[in-house]
Amino acid sequence: MKILVTAKRVEDPESKIKVKPDGSGIVQEGLKYKINPFDEIGVEEGLRLVAKHQGEVVVVSIGGKEVQEQLRHALAMGAHRAVWVNHTGPLDQLAIAGLLQKVAEKEKPDLVILGKQSIDDDQNQVGQYLAEFLGWGQATFASKVESLESEQEKNKVPAIVVGADGKTVRVIREVDNGLATLECQLPAVVTTDLRLNQPRYASLPGIMKAKSKPIEELTPAKLGVDVTPSIQVLKMSAPPARKAGIKVPDVPALVEKLHNEAKVV
Amino acid sequence: MPIVLIVAEQQPDGNLRKATLNAIGAGKQLAEKAGAELHIALVGKDPAKVADELKGYGAKAVHVGAAPELEHYLAETYAPALAGLAQELKADYVGMASTAQGKDLMPRLAARLKAAMATDVMGFNGGGADVTFSRPMWAGNVFAEVKLTTPVKVFTLRATEFPAAQGGQGAAEVKAFTPKVEASKTKFVDFKEVKSARPELTEARVVVSGGRGTKGDFKEIEGLADDLGAAVGASRAVCDAGWVPNDLQVGQTGKVVAPQLYIAAGISGAIQHLAGMKSSKTIVAINKDPEAPIFQVADYGIVADLFKVLPELRSELAKLK
Numbered sequence: 038m039k040i041l042v043t044a045k046r047v048e049d050p051e052s053k054i055k056v057k058p059d060g061s062g063i064v065q066e067g068l069k070y071k072i073n074p075f076d077e078i079g080v081e082e083g084l085r086l087v088a089k090h091q092g093e094v095v096v097v098s099i100g101g102k103e104v105q106e107q108l109r110h111a112l113a114m115g116a117h118r119a120v121w122v123n124h125t126g127p128l129d130q131l132a133i134a135g136l137l138q139k140v141a142e143k144e145k146p147d148l149v150i151l152g153k154q155s156i157d158d159d160q161n162q163v164g165q166y167l168a169e170f171l172g173w174g175q176a177t178f179a180s181k182v183e184s185l186e187s188e189q190e191k192n193k194v195p196a197i198v199v200g201a202d203g204k205t206v207r208v209i210r211e212v213d214n215g216l217a218t219l220e221c222q223l224p225a226v227v228t229t230d231l232r233l234n235q236p237r238y239a240s241l242p243g244i245m246k247a248k249s250k251p252i253e254e255l256t257p258a259k260l261g262v263d264v265t266p267s268i269q270v271l272k273m274s275a276p277p278a279r280k281a282g283i284k285v286p287d288v289p290a291l292v293e294k295l296h297n298e299a300k301v302v
Numbered sequence: 303m304p305i306v307l308i309v310a311e312q313q314p315d316g317n318l319r320k321a322t323l324n325a326i327g328a329g330k331q332l333a334e335k336a337g338a339e340l341h342i343a344l345v346g347k348d349p350a351k352v353a354d355e356l357k358g359y360g361a362k363a364v365h366v367g368a369a370p371e372l373e374h375y376l377a378e379t380y381a382p383a384l385a386g387l388a389q390e391l392k393a394d395y396v397g398m399a400s401t402a403q404g405k406d407l408m409p410r411l412a413a414r415l416k417a418a419m420a421t422d423v424m425g426f427n428g429g430g431a432d433v434t435f436s437r438p439m440w441a442g443n444v445f446a447e448v449k450l451t452t453p454v455k456v457f458t459l460r461a462t463e464f465p466a467a468q469g470g471q472g473a474a475e476v477k478a479f480t481p482k483v484e485a486s487k488t489k490f491v492d493f494k495e496v497k498s499a500r501p502e503l504t505e506a507r508v509v510v511s512g513g514r515g516t517k518g519d520f521k522e523i524e525g526l527a528d529d530l531g532a533a534v535g536a537s538r539a540v541c542d543a544g545w546v547p548n549d550l551q552v553g554q555t556g557k558v559v560a561p562q563l564y565i566a567a568g569i570s571g572a573i574q575h576l577a578g579m580k581s582s583k584t585i586v587a588i589n590k591d592p593e594a595p596i597f598q599v600a601d602y603g604i605v606a607d608l609f610k611v612l613p614e615l616r617s618e619l620a621k622l623k
Binding site: 048050051053054056063129130131134156157158159160161162163164165166168169170173174175176177178180207211212213214215216217218219220221222225230231232267268269270271272273274275276279280282283284285287288289291292294295296299301302 | 313314376377378381401402403405406407408409410412413414416418419420421422434438439440441442443444445446447448449450451452486487488489490491492493494495496502504508530538541542548549554555557562563573574580583584585586592597598599600601602603604605611614615618619622
């Protein structure tokens with residue numbers, strides 16, 4: 038099967054994000070970038086599915102030439118080839134899904150796997166927009182029944198299982214108060230939750246091999262997509278700081294504060 | 303007059319999802335700012351009981367679409383049903399609580415309506431046709447003010463940021479509509495509920511959370527939670543370690559809570575965890591490490607071993623009663 042996965046370039050989740058004093062954006066100096074953690078889980082899941090069912094994993098990223106770094110990382114993990122949609126400037130989710138729709142129509146994958154959200158804009162929208170634009174089924178927040186390091190993990194049912202006839206995919210989803218299972222006809226769109234898998238590290242031979250794997254360059258114009266944003270970020274600000282708290286010496290002092298000052302117990 | 307349409311959510315057990323009331327509360331704020339009328343939408347196989355419940359919250363009308371095909375929630379069947387209604391009403395704004403269902407459904411609905419969307423909206427600014435939305439980015443480290451320029455504007459609402467709408471405000475007209483039913487390429491297979499006698503995490507007044515410092519022993523956390531009628535939460539580390547179920551996770555990738563009292567025991571306070579609980583009214587941190595970042599957001603902190611503090615806290619609290 039052919040699986041299309043996304044690899045958005047985002048700020049490293051461990052970095053300290055600061056807003057510029059004029060509110061026009063975040064301070065870029067000193068930031069490191071990496072592949073969106075949810076997308077990395079998507080790349081890993083794509084590789085596992087292809088290892089089982091044969092086929093290829095195609096990774097796509099949208100952005101300036103710096104996103105080639107994230108594409109190379111996915112290729113080093115084991116993805117077979119890459120598609121780079123070269124665009125600089127702001128994009129909203131309508132435009133991103135529009136571009137991915139064109140790439141999907143061109144590539145005709147059986148499955149598109151995206152992260153459930155990117156950790157910069159935290160929108161959690163693109164997979165769902167894409168599924169609707171393509172007229173395909175969607176299964177968001179794909180997860181595992183058991184978490185990763187538990188004993189049960191070793192014997193668990195995989196969260197994404199391709200049907201015996203190769204025409205459907207069964208997905209376990211993490212929702213409020215429990216787990217929901219869906220069956221989608223292929224092709225379909227799946228978005229990954231955190232606990233779907235533990236992404237592999239890129240090996241040194243993988244990194245060497247990735248250098249010779251092809252990256253196809255496309256542009257919004259070539260794909261025929263109007264990317265004029267319909268979401269304008271007018272201003273960014275730091276969240277209101279909490280008033281400084283105090284350390285209390287012992288439990289009776291804590292209970293006294295909670296009871297008489299905060300009045301919460 | 304512009305129309306704000308708030309989508310209500312029915313739980314798998316048929317009851318109203320409480321976050322819907324916060325979404326209606328938010329819808330009211332938006333309607334006032336935008337000079338709009340508030341409407342509520344509900345679809346399902348048998349939504350009559352919940353529709354009746356929603357009458358008293360001050361909306362102009364409650365639109366109810368019933369169809370057997372809508373028995374189980376699926377984005378692919380609910381999106382066309384609700385998009386059809388939104389188009390018929392010419393709704394300008396369509397919103398829903400940021401629950402798992404809201405986050406799954408609203409972008410698909412927005413795609414149908416060719417609408418831009420804002421996720422996890424925390425407030426509204428401006429007025430008239432120029433209402434803007436305030437929403438978090440970068441795990442809550444940045445608040446952004448955004449403007450959607452498509453004719454229809456779609457959003458999900460962070461329930462903890464809006465007061466629940468109060469009932470008893472007259473009786474809205476309940477209007478039945480015929481939902482547009484489309485064949486779905488996706489089938490519902492099953493839903494396994496994680497049952498708990500404790501309150502739902504996102505709706506609890508008090509949350510007691512444990513982190514890596516518990517070493518997987520949640521007995522005292524659970525004991526304190528039960529004494530306080532609280533929900534139990536957890537950091538990502540303990541969910542990943544398989545010590546507690548995933549749905550207890552508080553944080554950017556888990557649930558966002560804003561209770562009156564949040565007690566963090568053995569939680570260092572990583573950025574991703576803080577994103578899920580920083581709006582709590584009062585935060586208590588119990589941690590052995592005086593340098594733990596959690597102390598920077600805690601109103602009251604104790605630098606000590608949680609296994610010593612928690613039992614003592616329980617007995618001190620018992621004395622208050």
